[in-house]
Amino acid sequence: MPLKTTLLLVFGLFYCNSNVIPQKDKIYVTTGSEVILNCSNKTVNGLSWSRMLYDDHNRNFTIYTDRTSINPAIENKDRIQIFENKSRGKYQLKIFNVSEYDGGKYRCSYFQDNTSSEYDVSLKIIRYPSNLRFLNKNKGFISGIAGSEITVSCLVDSGDPPETLSLQSTDGLSIEGGPGSINHSLHLTYYQQRLNFTCKAINHHMTVPLISKVQIVVKHKPRVNIEEGTQLTLKEGENLVLTCHFSCYPDPENISWHHLSNAMDEAINIYGDSRALEIYSVTKTHAGTFICRVINEVGTGNARIDITVQYPPSVDINVIRMENLVKLDCNPQGLPNVYTFEPWEHTSVTGQHIRFLNGDHNGNLILNQTNPESTLQDTGIYICSVSNGINDRRGRFRQTGHATISCNGPPMFGSENQAAKYGTFEQATVLMFDVYSLEVVDLVIKDELNQQKVFASEIKKPANISVAIHGTNIYVEGFNIKIKTKPLTGKDFRNYTATAASRYGNTTYYFTLQSASLPLSPYNLTLATASTRIFVSWNRNFDGGYQQEFYIELFTKYMVQLTKYGPLADTMQRKQSFTLNSMKAGTTYYVRMFSKNKIGHSNFTEVVEVTTIGKAKRNSNHEDENAVIHPLGNPYHVDNVLYQSQEEINLSGGGGGDGYSTIDRSDVILPYGAVVSYSAQCSDSDDGEEYENVTGKSGKLLNEGEHNAISIKDDHVLNYSEIVFSPCESSRFVIHGSNNKTVYADVDLSVKAVALLYTDDESSDDASDFDDVESWVKTNG
Numbered sequence: 001m002p003l004k005t006t007l008l009l010v011f012g013l014f015y016c017n018s019n020v021i022p023q024k025d026k027i028y029v030t031t032g033s034e035v036i037l038n039c040s041n042k043t044v045n046g047l048s049w050s051r052m053l054y055d056d057h058n059r060n061f062t063i064y065t066d067r068t069s070i071n072p073a074i075e076n077k078d079r080i081q082i083f084e085n086k087s088r089g090k091y092q093l094k095i096f097n098v099s100e101y102d103g104g105k106y107r108c109s110y111f112q113d114n115t116s117s118e119y120d121v122s123l124k125i126i127r128y129p130s131n132l133r134f135l136n137k138n139k140g141f142i143s144g145i146a147g148s149e150i151t152v153s154c155l156v157d158s159g160d161p162p163e164t165l166s167l168q169s170t171d172g173l174s175i176e177g178g179p180g181s182i183n184h185s186l187h188l189t190y191y192q193q194r195l196n197f198t199c200k201a202i203n204h205h206m207t208v209p210l211i212s213k214v215q216i217v218v219k220h221k222p223r224v225n226i227e228e229g230t231q232l233t234l235k236e237g238e239n240l241v242l243t244c245h246f247s248c249y250p251d252p253e254n255i256s257w258h259h260l261s262n263a264m265d266e267a268i269n270i271y272g273d274s275r276a277l278e279i280y281s282v283t284k285t286h287a288g289t290f291i292c293r294v295i296n297e298v299g300t301g302n303a304r305i306d307i308t309v310q311y312p313p314s315v316d317i318n319v320i321r322m323e324n325l326v327k328l329d330c331n332p333q334g335l336p337n338v339y340t341f342e343p344w345e346h347t348s349v350t351g352q353h354i355r356f357l358n359g360d361h362n363g364n365l366i367l368n369q370t371n372p373e374s375t376l377q378d379t380g381i382y383i384c385s386v387s388n389g390i391n392d393r394r395g396r397f398r399q400t401g402h403a404t405i406s407c408n409g410p411p412m413f414g415s416e417n418q419a420a421k422y423g424t425f426e427q428a429t430v431l432m433f434d435v436y437s438l439e440v441v442d443l444v445i446k447d448e449l450n451q452q453k454v455f456a457s458e459i460k461k462p463a464n465i466s467v468a469i470h471g472t473n474i475y476v477e478g479f480n481i482k483i484k485t486k487p488l489t490g491k492d493f494r495n496y497t498a499t500a501a502s503r504y505g506n507t508t509y510y511f512t513l514q515s516a517s518l519p520l521s522p523y524n525l526t527l528a529t530a531s532t533r534i535f536v537s538w539n540r541n542f543d544g545g546y547q548q549e550f551y552i553e554l555f556t557k558y559m560v561q562l563t564k565y566g567p568l569a570d571t572m573q574r575k576q577s578f579t580l581n582s583m584k585a586g587t588t589y590y591v592r593m594f595s596k597n598k599i600g601h602s603n604f605t606e607v608v609e610v611t612t613i614g615k616a617k618r619n620s621n622h623e624d625e626n627a628v629i630h631p632l633g634n635p636y637h638v639d640n641v642l643y644q645s646q647e648e649i650n651l652s653g654g655g656g657g658d659g660y661s662t663i664d665r666s667d668v669i670l671p672y673g674a675v676v677s678y679s680a681q682c683s684d685s686d687d688g689e690e691y692e693n694v695t696g697k698s699g700k701l702l703n704e705g706e707h708n709a710i711s712i713k714d715d716h717v718l719n720y721s722e723i724v725f726s727p728c729e730s731s732r733f734v735i736h737g738s739n740n741k742t743v744y745a746d747v748d749l750s751v752k753a754v755a756l757l758y759t760d761d762e763s764s765d766d767a768s769d770f771d772d773v774e775s776w777v778k779t780n781g
Contacts, residue, residue, distance in 0.1 A: 026122040028161060028205060029098050036083070039091040039108030040119040046084060046091020047109040047116075054104055061107055065093065076102060100125055129163035129179070129201045132156040132210040140213070143249075144188045145298060146220035152184045154199030154212065163203040163210075170196040188218045193249070221299030222248035224292055228305060236311035237393045240279040244292030244303060251296065258291040281393075284311045284335070310335045312392045315384055315401025324370050328403060330363030330384035339363070342385035342398065349381060349404065352474040359384075367405075372505060375409030377469045379438065410505030411437035413498075414465040415473050417509060422516035423488045428456060431485065433498055433509070434465035436478035441500045443481050448495050457484045488513075519544040519595040521602040527610040531585040534610060537577040538593060540570060546597035552578060555590040555607070562589075567596070583612050 029035040039046045050061035051074075063071050068082045076095070079102075083092040091110060095102055108119045135153035136142050144150040154167055158179045165178030171192070175184060182199065186192075195216040202209035227243040234240055246252065257277045262285060279286060287309040294301045313334030320327040332339050341363040343356040359365040363384055369375050384401045391397045414434025423429035435441050440460070445453045463480035466473055485492070498509045520541035528535040536552055551566030568578055583589065588611045595602045 023117075024120045024122070026124065028124045028126045030126045031099055033098050034094065034096045035098055035123065037093040037095070037106050037108070037121045037123065039093075039110050040112075040117070042112065043089025044091060044110035044112045044117075044119075045086070045089065047111060049082075049093045050107050050109070052105045052107070064106075095123075098125065124160055126161075126205050127159040128206060129159040129203065129210055130157045132199060132201045132212045134197070134199065134212060134214040137214050141215050141217045143217045143219055144186075146188050146190050146218045148188055150186050150188060150216075152186055152197055152214075152216070153181060154183075154197075155181045156201045156210065159203055161203050161205065163201045163206075166200045168198045168200075173197075186216070188216070190218060190220050190223065192216060192218050217249060219249050219298050222246045222252055222294035222296055222301030224294050224301040224303040226290075226292055226303045226305045230304065231306045231308070233308040233310060234282055235390055236283055236309055237281050240277075240282045240286065240307065242277040242290060242292070242305060244275045244277070244294075246275075246292075246294045246301060248294065248296045248298070248301065250298075252294045253297065254293075254295040256293050258293060259286075260289045260291070262286070262288070282307075282309055284309045287335075308335070310390045312390045312397070312399045313339060313386050313388055315386055315399055317382070317384055317401045317403035319403050319405065324368065326367040326369065326378070326405060326407070328359075328365040328367070328382055328384070328405075330359065330365070330386065330401060332363070332384075332386040332388070332399070332401075334386075334388045334390065334399070336388055336390075338388060340387045342387070345383040345385065346378075346470070347381045347383065348469070348474045348476055349379075350475070351381070354380060354472045354474060355470045357382075367407075369407065372409055373507075374470075375407045376412055376436070376438070376504075377409070378407040379405060380469070381405075406438060408438055408504045410507050411435050411441045411500040411502050412467055412507060413500065413509040414478065415468045416466045417511070419511050421511055421513050423485065423492070423513055424515070424517060426487050426489070428485050428487050429513075431455075431483045431513075433481045433483075433500075434463070434467070434478060435481060435500045436465060436467045436476055437500070437502050439502055441479065441502045443483070444499045444501065445483065446497050446499070453496070455483045456486050458482070459484075516546070516599060517544045518600045519546075519548045519597045519602045521605050522550060522593050522595055523605070525591070525593055525605045525608055527591055527608055529583075529610055529612045531613050532581065532583045534580040534583055534589060534591065534612065535577065536580060536591060536593075537575065538605075539574055540572070540576055541595065541602075543570065543595070544597050544599055546599060548595045548597045550576070550578075550593060550595050551601075552580070552591060552593050553604075554580060555592075557588060557590075559590065559607075570595075585612050585614050587612050 023040060025038075025041075027035065027037070037049070039049075047067065048063060049065040050063045052059060052061045062074065064074055064080065065071065065082050068084055070077050070080055070082065074080070076099075079096040081094040081096070083090065083094060091108065093106065093108070103123055103125045106121045106123055108121070110117055110119065133155050134142060135151075135155055142150070142152065152167070154165060156163060156165060156178070162179035164176060165180075165182040166174070166176045167182050167184055168174045169184075173184065175182065177183070178201065184197075195218075197214050197216065199212045199214075200209040224244060224246045227245060228241075232240075232242075242257070244255070244257070246255070255275050257275070275292065277290065277292075287307055290305050290307060292303045311334055313332030316331045316333070318329040318331060320329065328344070330341065330344075341359060341361070343358050344365045345356055346354040348354060357365055363386065365382065365384075367378050369378060382403050382405060384403075385398050386401075387397045387399065389397065392399065412435070414436060417432075417434055421429075421431055431445075433443060435443070443458070443460075445455070447453060459482040460479055462477060464475050465478040465480065467476055467478065469476070493513050493515050495510070495512050498511060500507050500509070520543075522538040522541055524537075524539040526537050528537075534554075538550070540548075540550075548570050549567035550570065551564060551568065553564050554562045556562055563580075565578065565580065568576075570576075580591075588609060590607050590609050592607045593605045
């Protein structure tokens with residue numbers, strides 16, 4: 001606060017007409033206080049006090065006192081008092097309770113050393129400076145645009161005595177000025193953000209200055225940068241996160257991300273003074289320049305970043321066909337564009353691997369088709385495999401392109417065609433051929449004499465077949481051709497060629513038609529016994545065209561099977577044998593046999609009964625040397641396959657010559673598993689109208705109409721049972737089906753069949769055993 005002071009001014013006598021320039025003094029006083037004005041600072045003889053108002057431009061002085069008398073006409077006469085001390089040369093004017101009215105210039109006239117003089121005292125009412133302020137200040141701030149000039153002006157309502165102004169800033173500025181104002185010119189830059197200025201006003205009567213502060217805020221357009229820099233490389237499938245930082249004043253009106261070639265629809269998130277662009281699983285379409293753009297009232301700020309997206313190559317294949325060759329150009333498109341080519345893969349149209357092929361260093365492949373026979377094999381899918389070191393979304397580095405090539409050429413026979421085909425005598429068979437071709441083919445079959453064969457029917461249909469393509473077996477879409485023959489004769493079993501022909505050439509396949517059947521049962525089954533052994537011997541029979549093996553079955557009473565012995569190898573000797581050990585002495589056993597090849601097994605032989613000799617001897621090291629053979633008949637019903645000799649049929653011509661049976665095949669052959677019945681009757685008439693009953697093997701007389709039922713058990717063959725005919729007057733017997741239907745055999749007892757050759761010479765050639773039977777085939781009923 002200002003100090004309250006009282007000042008004394010010594011005055012002396014003066015003369016109004018004195019031309020002496022008055023001495024001057026100045027005194028400041030606060031209102032409400034009292035002040036003493038001294039007439040000079042010397043010992044004087046005071047005469048009077050007068051006063052001139054500051055705003056009196058005429059400079060007229062009003063007499064306040066004359067010696068010690070106070071002018072009663074003045075307004076403040078009651079607050080004025082004269083102090084005079086002549087001895088001390090003092091002449092003072094005292095004003096009580098000073099007010100604004102009392103301010104002015106007071107003049108003391110005095111006389112000193114016989115000279116009149118004047119002494120002026122300026123009485124000023126102290127006024128403190130006020131309303132200290134910054135020009136253009138708004139809520140504590142002064143704003144300007146970066147790059148422009150502004151003047152920082154500090155103003156004050158001046159006081160009395162005049163104040164001193166000072167201006168300081170946080171960047172080190174410190175200047176003084178005033179009274180009334182102080183100014184500073186400033187060039188605004190971005191870096192002057194938050195620059196503070198302090199202005200102070202103070203005069204000599206103040207202990208505490210007036211203070212005003214302001215902050216300079218520089219308006220500037222957004223300054224933008226991207227945290228990830230100006231360039232970024234990613235792999236396709238990775239996540240892209242770009243963070244845009246910015247600073248500006250005032251705050252932004254708009255913040256956005258832009259891509260120079262794509263609309264932005266990815267997630268954009270704002271975090272404070274940054275905005276993040278998040279793209280999950282980038283693709284190559286995201287490559288390019290991204291721009292973060294920030295706009296405020298001053299202007300627009302941008303930041304750019306170039307994104308490189310590395311991606312595995314996509315692979316295209318161009319197919320160029322030229323004479324006798326096909327060129328495949330592998331064209332990968334990826335980033336980086338440095339590629340490693342793997343060998344080409346050739347597959348079927350269904351994707352089965354065929355082979356690998358080496359192309360050139362640029363990934364090109366040339367198929368040379370100068371050999372027409374292999375042209376068709378070039379058909380398929382060709383796969384170019386490329387890598388540029390960038391994996392795809394599944395983690396695979398190798399990328400592929402596919403091209404399907406169709407190459408016409410001569411047909412190919414399938415790899416599953418059999419060079420040996422089999423048929424059954426006097427039966428039609430089906431010859432099957434797999435042929436690979438891109439178009440329908442014609443199949444021509446010729447025999448060894450180059451004579452084209454004519455067949456009953458042919459069926460040709462698309463099928464998935466196995467074929468060897470460039471040395472690899474695969475399945476392709478081809479044709480399955482089924483040719484049904486006429487009933488086969490002996491001359492049909494020979495070598496043939498099958499030629500498949502199309503517009504693009506033909507291919508020949510060589511095959512043999514062979515006779516194949518089940519083996520015939522062993523015959524002449526004989527048994528000999530010792531106390532603990534059974535000696536089994538038999539004659540080998542026709543093996544059906546394949547390697548055969550033998551089996552012996554041992555039964556006890558009631559045909560309970562004990563043991564099956566086998567397989568026993570065929571020694572190729574006509575007479576063969578085997579010993580059954582560990583038998584019980586004095587025990588009856590039953591034995592039967594059958595043979596087996598890869599087609600199946602033969603009929604069973606008749607069951608032979610045998611009883612071992614005596615009782616078992618303890619600790620005996622040798623068997624009874626008096627072993628005997630007990631050949632037995634067949635007391636049990638046996639169903640066997642009915643066979644005919646091929647020679648017999650050829651000789652008889654199917655017409656039922658002397659000594660040979662005739663079989664009526666005019667009716668439909670019964671299916672496997674059907675049950676048929678037979679009757680054995682004799683007749684003395686050719687028309688078969690009168691019949692007599694005959695007995696079966698057991699000797700029982702069959703009543704008229706009584707039939708034995710037999711089951712067709714083996715694969716698609718007719719079984720038979722042996723029948724013994726009782727003597728009757730008629731020399732002719734007929735075997736026929738139920739209800740007098742199919743006649744299976746005419747039995748003429750007036751003639752005698754010629755027996756087959758037989759020899760006990762085991763050293764004879766096996767082939768000679770069958771001289772009288774060229775081949776044996778099953779005859780389906």
